[in-house]
């Protein structure tokens with residue numbers, strides 16, 4: 374069996390017998406006015422963060438959701454795009470598609486605004502998405518791409534890039550590792566399927582996004598996810614995994630490199646009222662302006678500009 378087959382088999386098992394807390398973090402699923410999440414759908418929350426960010430979902434976007442799981446996030450996306458077929462949810466695991474279908478039918482009983490026709494569940498996988506080029510506004514995946522080996526991750530990201538419209542966004546939530554995960558864990562297919570041993574470091578993860586052409590990446594959240602202890606995982610030191618929520622935009626990569634926003638700001642404190650670097654960045658004295666990491670590094674060379682730390686929470690605005 375390949376690791377992808379092991380993964381499919383594992384998710385077939387947990388579709389039939391839900392494993393509460395398999396991938397989840399301590400936070401409860403996003404609550405929205407008038408949205409009721411069925412119990413069995415909540416028990417199948419196999420995501421490590423969230424991909425449903427309100428600001429991303431204006432104008433009823435078409436969403437392609439990769440790896441439907443129990444259907445929780447597909448339902449949350451449908452909350453914002455209430456039209457037949459507006460959410461396309463793909464999963465190669467038959468038992469998972471069946472579980473999601475059941476859960477969504479149950480959601481329709483409790484949510485008068487929701488009709489299961491809003492979500493079109495299709496057989497397909499991350500490497501061969503069943504939609505044409507440049508046809509969707511949003512691609513989302515939660516706690517799936519971290520399972521992929523690096524070459525397969527590149528293929529999945531290229532496929533997401535292919536189906537997105539220009540300016541469209543790839544919204545992801547995945548575990549990342551605070552240091553490289555040793556080979557004996559990376560090669561454990563079951564741990565990989567459980568989202569515990571395939572994670573890349575933050576820099577590797579972002580590099581993969583830029584490598585396939587995403588010109589702007591914004592970090593929405595970064596939090597502790599799991600601690601792999603020495604005894605259970607044969608490690609010299611415990612290894613902290615974090616979960617990273619990000620949004621990557623299908624826009625051209627600027628000549629001087631991609632813009633990665635991690636919540637840094639630049640604050641000018643010199644003798645003028647305004648600082649202008651003549652490269653598009655104008656800072657009002659004393660006022661923080663959000664900047665991408667590249668601009669932060671450039672502006673940070675000036676003694677009159679303070680660069681604040683990454684908050685790992687950026688939702689737009691600033692001077693880049």
Ligand SMILES: C[S@@+](CC[C@H](N)C(=O)[O-])C[C@H]1O[C@@H](n2cnc3c(N)ncnc32)[C@H](O)[C@@H]1O
Nearest residue numbers: 384418419420440441442466469498499515516
């Ligand atoms: C960790 S679960 C996450 C489920 C869901 N995103 C959530 O947040 O609850 C991974 C999901 O990806 C599906 N999956 C496994 N291999 C896949 C592949 N190659 N392409 C797309 N989905 C896949 C599994 O069946 C499962 O539904």
